[in-house]
Amino acid sequence: MGKVFTLAEISEHNNKKDCWLLINGKVYDVTKFLDDHPGGDDVLLTATGKDATDDFEDVGHSSSARSMMDEFFVGEIDSTTIPSKTQNNPPPRQTQADQDKSSDFVIKLLQFLVPLLILGLAFGVRSYTKSSA
Structure with a gap:
């Protein structure tokens, strides 16, 4: 020693x-x-x-x-x-695996929400043009 x-x-x-x-x-x-x-x-x-x-x-x-x-x-x-x-010590850094999980969640969320948004806009435009005519 x-x-x-x-x-x-x-x-x-x-x-x-x-x-x-x-x-x-x-x-x-x-x-x-x-x-x-x-x-x-x-x-x-x-x-x-x-x-x-x-x-x-x-x-x-x-x-x-x-x-x-x-x-x-x-x-x-x-x-x-x-x-x-x-x-x-600062809190532990986010690992690459944690970042990948976060990215996967955001992508899945967007894959669900974007088509709904497009569908909603299509119906909204259709309803608007029918009521204007």
């Missing part, structure tokens, strides 16, 4: 010359890896100053990428310094 850091201490390491990440309760100094990261250094730099576990897991890193992490390990987090997720 390495040294124990607070989130405030970890957050100070947030640039290209000194970059630390917090993933799964462990602290990693990834400064030397910034230039080699396949996703670019910006991806790592934007994950500083917070618990980057979700960001890391969302990408689906390979087992070899996970084993590389050992060489960057510098310590652990004092878990009492991590804010609760419900207070400080």
Whole structure:
């Protein structure tokens, strides 16, 4: 086990010359890896100053990428310094599946309403022309 850091201490390491990440309760100094990261250094730099576990897991890193992490390990987090997720994290983003479901609903609704609207207009025009004559 390495040294124990607070989130405030970890957050100070947030640039290209000194970059630390917090993933799964462990602290990693990834400064030397910034230039080699396949996703670019910006991806790592934007994950500083917070618990980057979700960001890391969302990408689906390979087992070899996970084993590389050992060489960057510098310590652990004092878990009492991590804010609760419900207070400080934004609501979850809408997933593509959720967006597809919403789009499907709108399309089905329009497929039902548009023909009714056309039918209603046709009867309205017909009734109007009969009453005008």
